[in-house]
């Protein structure tokens with residue numbers, strides 16, 4: 001993960017697209033070598049952002065500039081998709097089924113007027129890079145999901161684009177393949193000297209692959225920055241959900257935060273009167289009852305179990321509020337304390353795990 005904030009941008013875009021009731025309004029700047037992940041709920045505008053950069057959806061207003069050259073400035077200039085220096089990888093790869101893998105990878109070069117001999121040589125190089133040399137003569141139908149993803153990446157990189165656009169590049173893969181291909185993709189992206197914009201629903205893909213996250217909700221950027229920062233200090237409920245955090249807004253006075261939805265949390269320090277607090281489900285301990293020596297501990301209250309679901313190797317329990325709370329317990333604790341919906345428990349949040357910030 002690299003900080004590219006001091007570098008000249010490859011892409012500078014003010015993307016405004018009107019589509020019926022939906023309005024996309026996103027400013028994006030991506031530096032050379034930088035990998036930006038666009039995250040957001042369904043219908044937020046991620047794919048439309050990518051399509052606008054690729055020239056597949058025209059801007060309503062705004063501008064898309066790459067290396068100082070306007071690619072889209074409505075009523076003034078529009079560079080056709082084929083004339084934009086872009087490599088694209090789609091969720092379903094869109095390989096040409098009737099062509100060999102080698103011809104698929106060479107396709108972009110051929111379309112740009114490179115000779116058959118030279119484009120074949122370049123395709124062989126990229127097939128070697130992604131580990132697909134032995135499949136050069138196969139048709140896409142004979143490839144596994146992971147191999148098809150590698151072929152699609154080789155095809156996108158073969159034209160040496162300034163800009164790589166990836167739309168859910170790992171979504172079609174099963175969990176095991178996804179882990180392997182994610183690692184490979186990460187190495188290829190680190191070597192890529194242009195700018196990368198990737199759409200994903202998966203926070204893990206975003207954390208592992210991207211230098212910077214841009215979260216879009218309802219056509220607007222709601223938070224952008226380093227993945228670690230966004231994972232600790234989410235600005236919206238959607239991001240908190242994605243990162244698996246408890247998040248509340250409230251008013252602070254003298255170390256007490258009165259939560260807007262009810263309940264109080266005590267914090268060590270607060271940066272303002274109006275704050276957001278967040279902490280992971282692992283920050284809360286559950287006990288059947290308060291410790292007898294501990295009459296009134298801070299950040300502790302009685303609550304009722306509302307539901308539970310298996311989450312990797314822990315059970316994530318939802319407690320009724322206020323404040324409503326996610327808590328992780330082991331399967332053994334869950335069984336021992338009989339944490340079925342309706343069970344009463346005593347919960348205690350570790351103060352040093354509560355982050356208190358402004359948005």
Ligand SMILES: Nc1ncnc2c1ncn2[C@@H]1O[C@H](COP(=O)(O)OP(=O)(O)OP(=O)(O)O)[C@@H](O)[C@H]1O
Pocket residue numbers: 019020022040041042043044045046047048049
């Ligand atoms: N072909 C279309 N015609 C009209 N409106 C569209 C069209 N495609 C998308 N939209 C509108 O644009 C909005 C953004 O869609 P977009 O596909 O960019 O979202 P997204 O964030 O990529 O969602 P998803 O995660 O579901 O792919 C949608 O809410 C929809 O209202």
